[in-house]
Amino acid sequence: MGRTRNVRLEAAIQELGLPQARLAARFRSVAEENGASELATTNQSSITRWISGTRPSGRAPAILAATLSRGLGRTVTLADIGLDAGGGDDPRPPQWSADTLTTLVDLGGTDLDMDRRRVLVNSAYSVAGLALPSETWWKEAAERARTRTPVSVHTVTPQDVESVKEMTVFFSRRDQQRGGRGAGRAALVAYLRTEVAAYLDGRFPSEEVRRAMTSAAGELAYLAGWTAFDAGEHPVAVAWFTVATQLAEEAQDAPLAGHVLRAMAHQAVDLHHPRHALELAEGSMIERRYKLATPRERALLGVVHARALAASGQKKEALAALTRAGTDLAAADPGIEEPARVAFFGEASLAHESACTLRDLGDLKGAEAAFRHSVRTRALPYARTHAVTLGYLGDVQVRQGYLDAACTTWNQARCGAPSPRSRAVEAAPLPTLTSGPEKSSPT
Template sequence: MGRTRNVKLAAAIAQAGLSQSRLAARVRSVAAEHGANELTGVGQSHIAKWVGGVVPEPQAARILAETLSRCLGRLVTLADIGLTADTDELELPAWSDDPLTTLVTLGSKDMVDIDRRHLLATSAYSVAALALPDDQWFERAADRARARKPLSSYVVTAQDVDDVREMTAIFSRRDQKRGGRAGRAALVAYLRTDVAELLSGRFLSEDIRRAMTAAAAELAYLAGWTAFDGREHPLAQRWLTIATGLAEEVGDAPLAGHILRALAHQAVDLGQPMEAVRLAEASLSSRRYARACWRERSLLGVVHARGLAAAGDKKAAAAALLRAEQDLGRASDGDDEPKRVFFYTEASLAHETAAALRDLGDLKGAETQFKRSVRTRRAQFVRTHSVTLGYLGAVQAQQGHLDSACETWSQALDAMTGVQSGRARESIVQMRRALSPFRNRADSQAAELDARARSMLSQA
């Protein structure tokens, strides 16, 4: 059975007014910009095969889409050139990809529920994809961004930047109050349409270009974080990869470190401690750590400690926790802090410290720190508060303090009402698992709590 001609790709090439050999030359040029040396040998025969129905390798497909975007002066996705029907993996971004192109491509996949379920079923959290490019790749990111030609005639202003930041703050507050699954569709829709269009426009100044790209990076980070909280880990990993690339394009080393820290946090939660340590160490690299404010340094450091604890390096983890405590202690109201870290407070440090101590087997210390987190957390952070209570109940149960655990878990269920969070749901599942030996005791506190937890899971 012969291959089906890719009419969408052929039409895009015709619209660009390019011969196959000229398109091949431009593909080679874009590939060289991205350091994709294996594609610098692309010739007319490759283009002919792709038009004839041969599906290119994922990286080649993405470079082809970016090349046609530049030629046509508009954003061209893989779907636009007929490269999504047979393999979803083509739409998954890699470090070498253009962040703007992959933002729209992944956003389109994330937007449609049925497609997102298919993506999650056919792809997985990838340890291999965590391998970071070398430092030179990151250093060249700004040059690549400056070389990108505008894809629309819209002139981006400082007010546009403020609008994106305002929307990011709104989505962030909703995430903190209701969980990562609440409002994600609206967040991704705004990111892949309005924000992508702004990134594709013309900028009044270099300062505005940098500010808009940084704002887009923070919103892409939030898309990744909400996916992480929703336990949609393949999507989270890919959004965070895009966000890191955008941050590096404007040389915002602290923001890039902040996002790499999130990837490290995810790796810890998914049982990849050595990858978590490596990512955390990258977030703590001299240029990222030295330019960060004290509060952010503490956040980077405590996640590093969690990775070390999960890896079983007790001494290094303890030292990292101490440094994180000291860094937070140096923070003051007069510091010039980015808005993204306003939420990192004593409660946040205590929560992460507790998780590290728990992984080290110090359950009593973990209980103390989880209680400290509960005691000091601000009221608006409902989702994190509910998760902390769930974790606190778990360490109390592990120590044999069932009555205390049940009381804590009851508070956790109260706090989780209305919260749409995969992490909160997972803590309920773990709660029921811990209660399983006691659920058949009629009229017991454990049995009542288990029934309530079961009801909440059925409603989620």
């Protein structure tokens, strides 16, 4: 069967009005900026083949979209040029070295389009997408962002940065109240894909403002990922987490990058991929991420590292990581300014994650005691997480043969749980004994 001509790509190139040879030259320049040396031989014949229906491989689609975006003065997505994954191909996680802004806008479009999103949600959670990029990629991320050619004429201001931060707090609070399946999630993604993407495509008066806006966008992309994780949409979550990590690195916000990698490790633990969970957790703990983080965030990174070590069967190392996490949390003095994303993490959260670690190490009595401590110290605003902890506590009691105690615990969870709009509540191990995450939204 012959190839189908890519009329969308052809229309975009015609709109640009450049000869294919000049378009190929611009493509090679953008590829070089992004470290895609494998695309250095792209020429006019390549463009002709792509128009005729040959699908470009690897990073070429994202580079092509970025090239056309610059030329047309607006963001061009993979869907706009007929190269998105919605046409029947298996969705792939974002390439680490692809143009971050193009990936963000395209992923947002997929997330908001019910048919395209269904394809992504129904695809398999791919551990291949969890492989961390080379050290060179990390080092060059900020430089790639600094040299990105702006498309918008808008000059981003500090007030614009504050607006994005305020919206992040708003959406985060809504997520805490309604869960990942709440109505606010679509609004979050739409805001990220349109207004925030436009800011990132704008002009920056200083490097400080560029980094601040990119970091704020990374926080919001992380929240989009967490709400997808909370809703059990794991392929969507890992895609957003990847974009969030890229934005954090472009902002040179090492603690934020560590925070997102920690969330990816948490997800991998829950989905029973211990080797990849440990790689991600160790990535979150490298010196520049761990040491630049505040004590509360270091504790969060450390306790998820402990869970990954436990899942990998490394008992001694896991217990040592738990001890260090406790020490870090004890150092979280109220006078230290902490990022909003870790405000939720306190004594109850540490006890919950410690209990999960002890449970996975086979210490059921220790896990039961830690879950009970979490229940006693949990603050009222976190009712959904409280229900999850009670569910896990009942599970541990059943494993020890305490069936009556477990039934009492589960009844408490049922009575105290809010309306289940979140995977964290729905998947807590009540009588079904399935698994779910300890709720850790940014606020």
